[in-house]
Amino acid sequence: MKGITILINCNDSKGIIASVTNFIAQQGGNIVYIDQHVDRVDNMFFMRLECEFSKSTFAVQAFQDVFSEVIGDKFEMNWHLYDSDVKPKMAIFVSKYEHCLYDILSRYSANELEVDIPLIISNHPDLEHIAQSFNIPYYYIKVTKETKEAAEDIQLNLLKEFKVNFIVLARYMQIVSSKLIEEYPNHIINIHHSFLPAFPGAKPYHSAYKRGVKIIGATSHYVTEDLDEGPIIEQDITRVSHTHTIKDFILKGRDLEKIVLSRALKLHTKRKVLVFNNKTVVFN
Amino acid sequence: MKGITILINCNDSKGIIASVTNFIAQQGGNIVYIDQHVDRVDNMFFMRLECEFSKSTFAVQAFQDVFSEVIGDKFEMNWHLYDSDVKPKMAIFVSKYEHCLYDILSRYSANELEVDIPLIISNHPDLEHIAQSFNIPYYYIKVTKETKEAAEDIQLNLLKEFKVNFIVLARYMQIVSSKLIEEYPNHIINIHHSFLPAFPGAKPYHSAYKRGVKIIGATSHYVTEDLDEGPIIEQDITRVSHTHTIKDFILKGRDLEKIVLSRALKLHTKRKVLVFNNKTVVFN
Amino acid sequence: MKGITILINCNDSKGIIASVTNFIAQQGGNIVYIDQHVDRVDNMFFMRLECEFSKSTFAVQAFQDVFSEVIGDKFEMNWHLYDSDVKPKMAIFVSKYEHCLYDILSRYSANELEVDIPLIISNHPDLEHIAQSFNIPYYYIKVTKETKEAAEDIQLNLLKEFKVNFIVLARYMQIVSSKLIEEYPNHIINIHHSFLPAFPGAKPYHSAYKRGVKIIGATSHYVTEDLDEGPIIEQDITRVSHTHTIKDFILKGRDLEKIVLSRALKLHTKRKVLVFNNKTVVFN
Amino acid sequence: MKGITILINCNDSKGIIASVTNFIAQQGGNIVYIDQHVDRVDNMFFMRLECEFSKSTFAVQAFQDVFSEVIGDKFEMNWHLYDSDVKPKMAIFVSKYEHCLYDILSRYSANELEVDIPLIISNHPDLEHIAQSFNIPYYYIKVTKETKEAAEDIQLNLLKEFKVNFIVLARYMQIVSSKLIEEYPNHIINIHHSFLPAFPGAKPYHSAYKRGVKIIGATSHYVTEDLDEGPIIEQDITRVSHTHTIKDFILKGRDLEKIVLSRALKLHTKRKVLVFNNKTVVFN
Structure with missing residues (x-):
């Protein structure tokens, strides 16, 4: 079977759900999973469908064309179709902190x-040995005030060359430029080491x-032009007390950062996150 | 508008979702919310729909008849329809502990x-003053080894008289008989003061x-013949340490019991819980 | 036995712990519990002791005098002694929200x-019936822009008349004046319906x-002149998602407010909270 | 300064705290931190002290001798003294699961x-490459029914050779023998992938x-002869729902196992765990 999301x-x-589900049935598909949400305040409709089709007869492009004509245009939808057999390509940006990188790579392996x-792209050479031990190319691209723009062009070229679909900032200690954000809208995932908006x-x-x-908490969010203000994907917290020093806060925070970031990555890669109005709908 | 669930x-x-959603559309209804789950291990399908119909043309009985004929029989469904305008009637069973009763009644008010x-039905007279302060009839029905069966008949008659739809055992310290369970299958909600199955x-x-x-934790579950083994609706936990005495455990536990029970009640009254194979599907 | 804290x-x-514990032993006391903390950043020492003395020989005033002379002055301590047999007197301030009031009173009973x-003091008459059902005097003192100062004088007189030791603002929807705060420094406990500082x-x-x-979260803190900036006693959180409306946030928040406030009250009444530099040391 | 715990x-x-603290002061020490607990049910006293002494005058052995004579014998204490400059030596036992091993080693590095x-000792060769990337010797010691006893002798010899103080079973899928447990009583830390005793x-x-x-939860405990019944050091939980498969349970569980095990390791290495009557006192 061919799976699509x-x-x-x-x-x-009125009638969106029935129209969509009926269309899938008519095309010979079986709906495996349906998630749906209506935002009554903004009167917005959100849906995520997992469907299966017979491999012998299903053609992605033809399906997209008909869906667009019959359903998409009628309801003026934003819609995306993902082939379940195709894994997204993720670039990791890091600086000197290793804990999130280790966590991602050990899950990956x-x-x-x-x-x-x-x-893996970094503005420091420090973590190359970790990349090597997991056999992943590591590009050290120095970033200074003067070289920032040129560095970003190099980054963008690499991202295109490797056909990267989305980016994770695994404690990357640089502010990402508008150019990169425009190329990857709601496709750059950051981990912020606090419980935003605090x-x-x-x-x-x-x-x-x-x-x-x-x-204390940690927050994973999509990167937007407004620093630390992008749509929140996931948050979590841990207790602290007067007995904990700042160093303890940082160590406890690292554990949170790893967990929260990895959850956000899983939600994103499984196409479970939709963004509207700077907020997320997370079908979890 | 007329709302139904x-x-x-x-x-x-194959095709259940499309058949159902298409049917609703044909009947002039609008699907407001759809939740769906497939249990791949047992190959079972679960769905919860909230729909709206025009009040002037919708007739519950007629709808049920057609649904049964066209959809229900075809897929051999267990299905229930609830009128959103009709609040379910809940009986509270208590003994001597007051914390869950207070919590339920203050939420109710x-x-x-x-x-x-x-x-409210109790095997002790102690909490009648609380019932009175909320203006709810309180039936003290003494239960002893000898009178247990007779007492249950009185309880059952009261439940029928008041057309009770479901029962909450708010720390009711008696084992409920088969007779009552058979009358209210998966409609008696208990709060167990532990993190079952521990x-x-x-x-x-x-x-x-x-x-x-x-x-430590607390567990709310439907009551079945197997004591403490019924389908779990909700659980939650709280931390304890060596500094806490058994009395502290009990006090911390009471807070949990209140919260967990009230969450289970809300899920049940909003028709968000389905039971299959001694497990729940909770559309939350 | 006579218990003191x-x-x-x-x-x-150097030597504070040994000096204090040695002094208690010399006075014939037995240390039941000792909690201690050193804030290395501010070089501050904090301690809480529970001691037992023979009832026949122990005199509070004499003990205090000697302690002050031998220990307190030597180390330039801020210190307080509490008699374990004397319950503190707490005034409740409320407005129209009843959930925290119900929670406190049901725990009290x-x-x-x-x-x-x-x-109980309120700027609205609405919740008097609850006070009555628990047999607690309810003073309705209207507060308007014009009457605010006069109203506070009435409040202060009542607090003095009833020898109130500390105040809980159980969702009291008025900003408390400097005059009251100065009378009760770090003795007015508020529940803020957010996860401060967010x-x-x-x-x-x-x-x-x-x-x-x-x-989302809730925060209980001591009231200071800087609104929402006082020392935090306790916080807790609960998960929300895109499926929750503002009304759901509010309902989930209420459960948090009750729990967090009741925990703060217990910590305060058991003399487990010390304040320094706008932060708390909580011996829990 | 010389630090000891x-x-x-x-x-x-009566008088233990005063005796101990007074003794430390007389020996010229400064108590940096004191934690204390009394188990009223079993009438047991527990204490943990961090002290500092002048490096020039302090001699561990002499101190121990006097402490034993003046304090230890008088109160019939079980007591241990640890030099804060000496890191404990920990052996890791693993099998095929890598997540806990990666987590421990990345924290270590x-x-x-x-x-x-x-x-690192393993009954499988699979994870040697991880040990190598962190430059830690990896001993593959095959364990079969027939070779179990011999294998354990080899293990024990290695542990002695490397002067190992305690052992962590990082998802080691073998039951540890009495011989090893007797050598390391309350010094073998296991992570159990459930919320014991469930x-x-x-x-x-x-x-x-x-x-x-x-x-679901995870539990870290000391290993005793009674399988899964040893003193619990730390537990934590995560939520699951009907949407999660067994595979999801396992993945979520792994994150828990890592966190819970690492917390237990930190508590143990900081000498914050005391064991009595198959329960722990954790000074956290």
Whole structure:
């Protein structure tokens, strides 16, 4: 069987579900899974379908053409179709922190993540040995104020060369430029080491310590032009107390960052995240 | 608009979703929400639909008849239709512990629970004053070894008289008889003061203390003939440590019991729980 | 036996623990429990001791005098001694929301909270019936822009008349004045319906919904002049998703508010919270 | 300064804290941290002290002798003294699962764990490449029914040769023999992939799936003769639902296993765990 996943969002109106499901049936497909959500405040409709078709008769391009004509245009949908046999290609951006990189790669090598990782890009040479031990090409591209634009062009060329579908910033300590964000809208996943919107910026653990909070968190979100303000994919927290130093906060935070980022990656790679109005619909 | 909710389960087969959604559309309905699950191990299909119909033309009985003929029989479905305007009637059974009763009634008086509570039944007179302060009839029906069967007949008569749809055992310290369970299959909700299947039975906090666990929990489940073995609706946990006494375990546990039971009640009253094979599908 | 609890904080220096414990032993006391913390950043020492003395020979005033002379002055301590037999007197301030009030009073009536509650003060008459059902005097003191100062004088007189030791704002929807805060420094406990410092202010659930967060929280803190900036006693969180409306956020939030506030009350009444530098040390 | 940590447990009696703290002061030491617990049910006293002494004058052996004579014998204490400058030596036992091994070693290489890891022992050759990439000797010692006893002798010799202080079973799929347990009482740390005491034995995720639980957990405990019944050091949980397959349970469980095991290791290496009566006192 041929598996496909369809993501849809459009203005809500009567009969969308019946139209879509009926169309799939008419095309000889079987709906394996359907998730749906209506945002009543914004009157928006969201749907995710997993379908199966007979391999012998199904043609992706033909299906897309008919779907667009019969369904997509009628309801003015934003929609995407993904072939379940094709793994997305993910680039990892890192700097000097290794914990998220190790976590991603050990999951990757255990076949936990349904992605290909064609390359790792870093603004520092420090973590190349880790990339090597997992046999993944590591591109050290130095970034300074003066070279930032040129560096990004090199990055973009690499991303195109390797046909990268989305990017994970695994504690990449550089602000990503508009150019990259425009090439990968809602396709750059960041892990922020705080419980956004509390403590945005560079030193959240220090701020959290100073404020005397009893719980710290981490947030994975899509990168947008507004720093630390992109759509939130996943968050989690852990307890802290007066007994913990800033160093303890950081260590506890690292465990959170790894977990939260890996969950966001899984949701994204399984096409379970839709974005609208700077918020996510996560079909989990 | 007239709102209805339909719960379905049957063997999985091709085309169910399209058939059902198409049928609703043909009947002039609009699907507001659809939840669906396929259990691949048991090859079972589960669905929950919220639909809206025009009040002027919709007739529940006629709809049910056609649905049964066209859809239900074809796929050999177990299905139930609920009218969204009709609140289910819930009986509360209590003994001497007041925390769950207070919690349910304060939510009820704050319109948090979409139920009617026509009566409270107890095997002790102790909590009648609470029932009175919320203006709910309180029936004290003494239960002893000798009177147990007679007492249950009185209970059953009351439940019929008040047209009770489901029962919550809010720390009711009696084992419920087969007769009552048969009248209310998967419609008696219990809160067990442990993290089942760990520590079943009557004194779980004492057992948990003795074992030195670091986390205790509570479990809400439907009551079946097998004590503490019914389908689990909801569970939650809280941390404990060596500094906590059994009394602390009990107090912390009570907070859990209240929360877990109230969540289970909300899921049940919103028709979000389906039962199959002694497990629940919870569309949350 | 006579039980006392001593709270201490002072600059850290060598020998404090030995001096204090030795002093207790010399006075014929037995240390039942000792908690201690050193804040290395601020070089501050914190300690909480529970001690037992023979009832026949122990005199609180004499003990305090000697302790002050021998220990307190030497180490320039802030210290407080509490008699374990004396329950603190707590005033509840409410407005129209009933969930925290119900929660506190049902715990109170179940002897879960070691306090006396001599009165409830409100700027609305709405919840008087609840106070009555628990037999607690309810003072409705209207607060408007014009009457605010006069109203607070009435409040203060009542608090003095009833010898109130500390105040809980159980969703009291008024900003408390400096005068009250100065009378009760670090003795007014508030529940803020957000996960501070995220979403301060009046409508945190609306802000959280708009931001699309995946977790919401509640925070209990001591009230200071800086609104929503006082020392945090306790926080907790719950998960939310795109399926939840603002109303759902509010309902889930209420459960959190109740739990978090009740935990803060227990910590405070058991003298387990020390405040320094706008942060708490919580010996839990 | 010279740092030492002392762990004490004995029957509770009057004056222990004052005696110990006074003794430390007399020896010229400064108590940096004191944790203490009294188990009222068993009338047992537990204490953990971190002290600092002047390096020029402090002699460990002399201190131990005097402590034993003046304090230890008087109160019939079990007590241990640890030199803060000496890292414990930890052996890792693994089989084929790599997730816990990767997690431990990446923490180790990030200096998060205060241990030395002189060797890794395995009953399978599969994970040697991981050991190599972290430059740690890997001993593949095949274990069959026939060779089990001989294999354990080889293991024991290696442990002695490398002066191993404690052992972590990082998903080691063999039952450890009495001989090893007797050599390392409460010094073999296991991670059990279930929320003990629920679902003991080899396939807890399958059992949890079958029971339809809503929460799964992991447990780290000291290994004793009674399988899965040793003192619990740490537990944690994660939510599951009907949408998760057994494979999902296993993947979610792995994340838990890593976190729970690493927390237990940190507690153990910081000498924060005392064992009495098959339960732990964890000074955290």
